[in-house]
Amino acid sequence: MTSPALQRSFVDARLHVVTGKGGTGKTTVAAALALALAAQGRRVLIAEVEGRQGISQTFDVPPLGDDEVRLITDPSGGELWGLSVDAKAALLEYLQTFYKLGRAGSALEKVGAIDFATTIAPGVRDVLLIGKVYEAAGRTTGNRRGQGQLAFDSVVLDAPPTGRAVRFLNVNKEVADIAKVGPIRGQADSITRMLRARSTLVHIVTLLEEMPVQETVDALREIGDAGFGLGALVVNLEREPMLDEAARKEVQTSADAALEDRVRGELVEAGIRPTGPMVRGLLSEARDHAARLDLEDELRAEIAAQDLPVLHLPRVAAGVEAGGLRVLARSLTEQGVA
Template identity: 70%
Template sequence: MPSSTLAELSAARLHVVTGKGGVGKTTVAAALALALASTGKRVLLAEVEGRQGLSQTFDVPPLGTDEVRLVSHPSGGELWGLSVDAKAALLEYLQLFYKLGRAGTALEKVGAIDFATTIAPGVRDVLLIGKIYEAAGRPRGGRGGGSKGGALHYDAVVLDAPPTGRAVRFLNVNAGVADVARMGPIKSQADSITRMLHDPRTLVHMVTLLEEMPVQESLDGLRDLEAVGLHIGALVVNQIREPRLTAANLAALDGADDDLDELLRTELTAAGLRPTGPMVKGLVQEGRDHALRLELQDEMAKEIAAAGPPVIELPALADGIEEGGVAVLTDELLAQGVA
């Protein structure tokens, strides 16, 4: 399946963000949602893993099953947040299709809800994505409402999805429920969700770092996602570290230890410092480690570039997401034409 272009990224309705654990997936999802909202769109940012990563990112109280406004942008755009819970989604589903009322609460008290969402993970995933499906297709005016021209309540939805290792199973919902629901409401909902996920306006973005394991897992994940018919968006390379050494520095690090030792002592003395043996050795080792890191980054960047999807590069944040870090990434995404 051909990869998307940056222009297609900005036109997508549903953005699914995945990646190996620890690569900054949630932060990138938040920055992407903010970038879309800054263009005047009403955007929903949703998580499904119960980690409350979004509330920590935006420094707000824990999100619940009700959509809450996180940001109002001067452009008129809005960013709303939602944390989808499997238990609450199943209770809502039972009420919608079977009108259980208080009986649903009784089932929860005896542990039947926990049992149902644990014993059938495929059904659990349908329930979780079902909330995203409802929000993405909700007409302006609310559930059951209508609007002229088919306008939707949200202009875009960003889903902070499970990590790469579980993403394919999570998004391939029809396969997940094949053994437990061959017909009926669950199967019907899984079919509807599958149509949404396979729509060209739904894109899966892969977040990675320029390190061997994240890059390999990302490339494997892209192949697996494409194999089940999903459309790939961008490869987001996060936490890129700027080189601290010039070409002359790197050449010097390749030189003989004695020459490098003498050079560093001269430079340190000129800077008003008193060089010691341990200080000089430590600086040499740190410099060579950094040079190796840059070499590895270059190798990994070539593999990423050859993968096919458009590549988006985001800088490493010295202070993490504190002090406006998400806003920095948002500006980078906008500058690269994502929204």
Template identity: 65%
Template sequence: MAAPPLARVLDGVRLHVVTGKGGVGKTTVASALALSLARQGRRVLLVEVENRQGISQTFDVPPLGTEEVRLVQDPSGGELWGLSVDAKAALLEYLQTFYKLGRAGGALERMGVVDFATTIAPGVRDVLLTGKVYEAVGRTSGGKRGQGRLVWDAVVLDAPPTGRVARFLGVNEQVAGLARMGPIHSQAASITRMLRDRRSVVHVVTVLEEMPVQESADAVAELSAAGFGLGAVVVNQVREPLVPAPLLARLEADGPQVEEQVRADLSAVGVRSGARTVGGLLAEARDHAARITLEDELTAEVDALGLPTLTLPALAAGTDDGGVAVLADELAAQGVR
């Protein structure tokens, strides 16, 4: 199945949900995506919901709180802001918005009701976290939703990992089904509509390893079946081959001749070409060849998902020394708008 053009997939998108298996660089990719959009003149909010302070570590700023903090002011006029959503604060805000509890909210917190709701009650935490994202996406300058201009041109959500992202995004549909009327039902139904709207897409981050690719494929199938819009697959930490393709082919076709060639090349530059040295080099090269073959097979599996694919290089220094900016430029060069 041919992937649709990236431009068509991203056209009009305001909420970018970024997920991926643990360890694939999900937060780094979410940060690079948000920065790429901000450097194109947009006002962007980058949100995390797992309380890991990954954004603050990526941008080397103090830990984020419950208020938006500006991370980048770009010469293009764009801005990147960061927010770490706290479920307890979101619950108190929700109670104040819909029930005008005032000081009673503080009393509930002291009694342990807030802790119970946000850590023990199944699903409530995810409802609150997605609710805060919903508020940010629809926030306008007029004070009330729908009045004035939108505050954020785009919101990028560093979402939970692929193993539970569909459940996280779908929790409000379950709540709306349980609460047949009232503000809880209305809020949950509105959040569900936003997450399934064409202006919201889920990007899946992977690396070219068997488990992450398989988990990405499972997530794409689950999200699609649940009715959530899909964006791009981002293949992160791509490394350039260390050995030229023709030499890799020769390793399999005529090993003895390659061994003699390696021995001659080492001698020509004054390096001892004993059996251990030559054998070690060839063993490393063959392992590398096997790795390249596997990555080619996994790339074909990613392509078979039928989504636009973005690739990001492995950075020797990680995100230090402007690494996130390098990745942001890579995304822009590949058509992220």
């Protein structure tokens, strides 16, 4: 079912920032979102900034670099392009763009200044990484930024995990507080405006598990307080319950003897010779599963209480490599991602 709130939130969005606790599948969700947008006839860029080559692995293509590579051409006419931002290359590009260093940039690299700036100097790495995403999101076909048509209709950023997402997104505000004038201050202000604009949404990926949900709730508060626009909560890897409501209640309330007799009878009907340990083991697993379903219901209620659109993605048994990514993309489209 399509959520009106979700449709409204996606109407003006161009930059989709996808974050989540490590292990929740945020790269897969970012890829599915990008694919869903491309399937609507858009030219979409998916970018990563952590150097893990998660995008290339998800789409089963060679490792990505600083040049955008077309990953998919959709029958709708849409295109999906991929980019893996490297801080060192981004710094050299930045120095050439603003300071025309040319060969001097290569000299800095030889003496280790580039490595120092991108690996040791606090915050510089994040400034460079998000600056490259800013450039791609605002690039146009004209001679100057803002002239002509946008190169990409939508940009999906596979961002750092929620633990450092706000620091990553907010780094240019900190730069602007230090650099009072000049091109560094100007670009920092421009990037901050882009990230806080209505056209940028931060989506958080979670699982129906206690720690990811708690971290998601904390991240929502932190991201909102920092002034960034919140998009959707994505509940990933949802499993179909093996017990319906009636069976769950029966497992939790019926007497052991009655349940054991019923399970034993159903096993016999299925052509299986039941033993005592087998029957008791099945009942123990059923009770554990029922308790798990109760917990998931509580976590769903906690997610729903955050008053944001919620998207649900199933666990794909065959994996994302065997067509599962398109299954997830279709699911997002059916739920109103547009």
